[in-house]
Each structure stands twice: as structure tokens, then as C-alpha cells.
């Protein structure tokens with residue numbers, strides 16, 4: 001089938017998901033329109049994609065699920081049998097029901113998720129886990145996958161004949177219980193406002209960026225990742241202990257998995 005447009009919609013507070021997405025997109029023959037649904041201010045307009053388009057969904061795994069804010073923002077996108085690729089990006093622990101959840105959403109909204117992958121990026125809380133990923137091996141695998149994806153869609157006479165692969169995961173999905181590390185700013189904060197502008201959930205008030213609204217924070221660490229003076233952090237003692245235990249358990253290298 002003829003694909004005239006590629007659109008990539010993604011959610012990536014710390015940039016790991018976007019790196020995976022960029023590696024995938026680099027091997028497709030058309031440039032993609034990238035829609036970043038991470039910022040709180042991102043206007044999620046409902047949009048319906050057509051049959052000659054290819055849409056890529058990319059989002060991080062939180063607690064074995066797709067981060068709920070990403071699911072809410074993706075839910076505004078509809079399709080009329082548009083071929084889609086789902087990428088769930090995780091930090092070397094496990095992706096559990098996340099990829100299934102993402103492909104289910106795509107199907108429910110009229111997409112044909114004929115390809116999916118669980119790929120790796122640095123753990124955004126436990127920074128020493130999966131550090132440096134996606135690395136050159138990951139990128140090579142993502143590039144190879146993207147070429148296979150393109151061949152499959154180009155050779156199919158229509159989206160209706162594209163088969164949707166089974167992906168790991170269970171129904172009902174596991175309960176969503178994300179870890180509660182809420183970052184705050186130290187006295188080093190220069191009140192530049194980057195954290196507030198970057199926060200996906202609107203949990204940081206520009207007028208008072210030292211504080212984080214615990215009821216809104218999704219623990220994504222996006223504010224920590226964009227702070228130009230490293231003033232933001234979750235409780236360092238708690239984080240240090242948790243990271244040590246986590247790294248002992250989950251440092252064995254996981255490899256990306258592809259479903260086509």
C-alpha cells in the first residue's frame with residue numbers, strides 16, 4: 001500500500017522514549033511529523049488519520065503499564081484503518097502489560113497495530129540502570145525493525161490484510177501503582193521556570209518552582225532532567241537506598257523485543 005505521510009506521537013519526560021523513537025524513524029524512507037504530547041500545554045486535539053498514513057505511538061512504561069497521562073493524550077487520536085506501530089520503552093526491569101495496553105488502545109481507536117516493540121532506555125528514576133541506552137546495539141536493532149516494518153506495510157495491498165501480532169501481557173491489566181518519588185528544588189534553584197514548563201502534569205507552579213504539587217506529580221523526573229543547575233531532585237537518601245537495591249535486582253541486560 002502507498003503511505004503518503006508518517007506521524008509519530010510520543011510522550012517522553014526524560015527523553016529516553018524519544019531516543020528510541022528517533023532511532024526507529026531514522027530508517028523509514030519518509031520524514032515523520034513528530035507530535036510531542038509530553039508538555040502539560042500540549043494541545044491534544046482530536047485528530048483522525050487516514051488509510052494512506054502510518055502512525056507510530058511511543059511511550060514509557062511506568063509500573064508495568066503505559067503511563068496514564070500518555071494513554072489519555074493518545075486516546076484523542078482516531079483512525080480509519082490506519083496502520084500503526086506501538087513502541088513501549090522501559091528501564092530494564094519489565095514491561096508487563098504496557099505493550100498490550102498500547103496496542104489495545106490503538107485497535108480500539110481504529111488503528112491497525114501491525115507492528116510493536118518493547119525497547120530499552122535508561123531508567124529515569126534509577127539512573128544507573130540501563131545507563132547509556134538505547135546504545136549502538138539497540139539502535140541497530142531498531143533500524144532493522146523499522147526496515148522490516150516498512151517492507152511489510154509497503155507490500156500489503158491494504159491495511160485490512162495486515163495481521164496484528166500477539167504481544168505479551170494480560171487482561172485485566174495489572175493495577176497501576178507508580179513509585180512515589182516527588183522531586184523538589186534546593187536553594188540552588190534559579191527560578192528559570194524550565195521545570196514548570198516541562199512538567200507533563202502541571203505539578204510545578206512557575207511562581208513557586210521550589211515546590212511540587214504531590215497530588216499532580218507523576219514521578220516522571222522530567223523536571224530533574226531539564227534543570228540547568230541540577231537543583232531538582234527527589235529525596236537523595238531515599239533514592240540512593242532504593243537505587244542500590246533496584247540495581248542489584250534489575251541490572252541484567254534486557255534486550256528489545258519485536259513483534260511483527
Ligand SMILES: Cc1cc2nc3c(=O)[nH]c(=O)nc-3n(C[C@H](O)[C@H](O)[C@H](O)COP(=O)(O)O)c2cc1C
Nearest residue numbers: 012014016017060062063064091093094121123124
Ligand atoms: C514512575 C516510573 C515508573 C517506572 N516503571 C518502570 C517499570 O515498571 N519497568 C521498567 O523497566 N522501567 C520503569 N521505569 C523506567 C522508564 O520506563 C524508562 O526510564 C523510560 O525510558 C522513561 O521514558 P522517558 O526517558 O522517555 O521519560 C519507570 C520510570 C518511572 C519514572
